Amino acid sequence: MVHNIIYALEILFLLLGILLACQVFTNAIENLGDKLNLSHEFTGSILAAVGTALPETILPLVAIYLASQSAGASIAAKNEIAIGAIVGAPFMLATLAMLLLGLSIINHPKKRKEKFGDPSYKFLQVNNAHLKRDLIFFLIIFSSAIAIAFFKLNDGFTKIVAVAFIILAYIVYLIWTYKSSSEEIGDEEDETPKLYLTRVFAKNKEEASMFLVISQTLLGLVGIVFFAHHFVHMVEHIADIVAISPLVLSLIISPIATELPEKVNSWIWSGSGKDTLAIGNLSGAMVFQAAIPCAIGIGLTPWQLDELSIVCSSFAIVSSVILLITLQFSHKLNYKTLIFVGSFYLLYLVYIFMSL
Numbered sequence: 624m625v626h627n628i629i630y631a632l633e634i635l636f637l638l639l640g641i642l643l644a645c646q647v648f649t650n651a652i653e654n655l656g657d658k659l660n661l662s663h664e665f666t667g668s669i670l671a672a673v674g675t676a677l678p679e680t681i682l683p684l685v686a687i688y689l690a691s692q693s694a695g696a697s698i699a700a701k702n703e704i705a706i707g708a709i710v711g712a713p714f715m716l717a718t719l720a721m722l723l724l725g726l727s728i729i730n731h732p733k734k735r736k737e738k739f740g741d742p743s744y745k746f747l748q749v750n751n752a753h754l755k756r757d758l759i760f761f762l763i764i765f766s767s768a769i770a771i772a773f774f775k776l777n778d779g780f781t782k783i784v785a786v787a788f789i790i791l792a793y794i795v796y797l798i799w800t801y802k803s804s805s806e807e808i809g810d811e812e813d814e815t816p817k818l819y820l821t822r823v824f825a826k827n828k829e830e831a832s833m834f835l836v837i838s839q840t841l842l843g844l845v846g847i848v849f850f851a852h853h854f855v856h857m858v859e860h861i862a863d864i865v866a867i868s869p870l871v872l873s874l875i876i877s878p879i880a881t882e883l884p885e886k887v888n889s890w891i892w893s894g895s896g897k898d899t900l901a902i903g904n905l906s907g908a909m910v911f912q913a914a915i916p917c918a919i920g921i922g923l924t925p926w927q928l929d930e931l932s933i934v935c936s937s938f939a940i941v942s943s944v945i946l947l948i949t950l951q952f953s954h955k956l957n958y959k960t961l962i963f964v965g966s967f968y969l970l971y972l973v974y975i976f977m978s979l
Contacts, residue, residue, distance in 0.1 A: 630864070633857060640850040642887060648843025649888045650819050653900075654836045657815040664753050664899055665801060671888060671900065672907030680916050683708045687923050709920040710932050712912045713765055714939040715968070720886050720905050721942065722965020724893055725958040727901075731894035738896040747956045748898045753803070754956075757906035758947045760796045762940060764789055765913035769936045771921055772928040782926075786918045793914035800907075909943070934974060938967045 649671070656666030683705035728735065728745060735744035747754075771785050818831035820839045885908050893901035920926055928936070942964040949960050 630857075637850050637853060637857065641847060644843050644846030644850065645887050646843075647819060647839060647846065649891060650816055651836055651839035651843055653815050654818045654831055655840055658831075658833055658836055662899075664750060664903055666900065666903075669797065669800060669907055671904045672885070672911050680912075680919070683916055683919060687919070705924055706920055706926070706928065706932060709912075709916045710769075710928065710936050710939075712916065713761070713909055714935045714971070716885060716905050716909045716912065717761075717939040717942040717946075718965050718968035718971070720889065720965075721946075721961045722968060723886050724889050724901060724905065725961030725965060727890045727893040728958040728961070734894060735896050745957050747893075747902055747961075748896075749902050749956075750899065751950050751954055753800075754902060754906055755947060755950050756796075756799065756803075757903075757910055758943050758950075760792065761906070761909045761913050762943050762947070764792050764910065765917065765936070766940060768913065768917035768921060769928070769933070769940075772926050773933065782921055786922050789914050789918045789921075793910065796910055796914075931975065931978065935971060938971055942967050 652666065652671045656662075656670055661670070687705050728747075732744060738744070739746075739748055767785065768789060771781065818835055818839060820835045821831045824835060885904055888904050889901040892898070892904070945964050946956065946960070949956060
């Protein structure tokens with residue numbers, strides 16, 4: 624009983640650590656985008672998305688490294704943790720994160736009504752072309768990665784081609800996003816929040832130096848990576864104790880914890896009416912997660928997905944298709960659509976527990 628309480632407290636400590644690091648990073652990344660004179664589209668989809676996606680990227684890397692240093696059943700367990708984190712992250716972003724974003728919209732009606740009016744506050748105020756581009760790149764890249772495992776195309780040559788295609792596609796996405804980012808949405812006019820470190824180190828509390836901005840950005844990233852590293856060990860340890868497959872536990876717990884930065888960032892930004900940052904952080908992270916971690920998984924693991932992983936991936940793809948179709952025909956997303964696709968996460972939990 625005492626041990627269970629200790630494990631619960633350790634998990635809570637790791638989650639609070641991720642939340643704190645996320646808050647520090649979010650504050651810094653807005654200031655960095657302002658310093659570099661970048662649009663909220665680019666800041667959200669690239670800077671924030673890549674930065675907050677580091678835990679999901681580091682976690683499978685750490686698990687794969689630990690697998691290379693292990694023997695016997697421990698190798699398979701750590702590879703399962705890595706694969707679970709890789710395919711689980713895009714699923715969380717396409718479902719649970721969208722659910723929280725939809726709830727954030729209806730949870731902050733006063734601020735959003737003041738900024739967008741009624742009933743516009745119920746809809747995401749974003750550049751539809753930018754969001755559709757993110758979803759299309761995600762679907763192409765992620766579907767290709769899953770197809771490699773689904774059709775068991777795991778020979779060396781196919782893996783090399785797949786990894787090269789995925790990396791090239793992400794580079795194209797980066798260039799396209801940078802060139803097409805614009806200032807069409809009004810939330811770019813919002814005042815950038817004060818950098819936290821200026822309250823301690825800066826003589827001029829109103830203006831942060833680039834040195835302090837970069838320092839706080841790195842501080843947030845280091846915190847995120849630190850807690851992700853320890854989370855790998857916790858997942859495997861708890862899986863041994865409760866006699867649950869490391870894959871199952873990593874598909875449920877790992878993405879929730881490592882995706883907390885994106886979820887919290889989007890909740891904060893959407894609540895204050897910064898929808899371009901809010902959805903860009905999620906959609907940009909989806910593209911990143913479909914590209915870099917999947918490329919790592921294809922190249923460095925057996926990349927064999929079981930039924931749970933395939934179902935998880937399918938939900939992520941279906942959710943993204945629904946969002947894309949809605950944008951194509953309705954030209955806007957409201958909180959109901961976001962909550963609907965988010966409900967796929969609850970269906971997946973039911974499926975997992977029925978399969979145990």
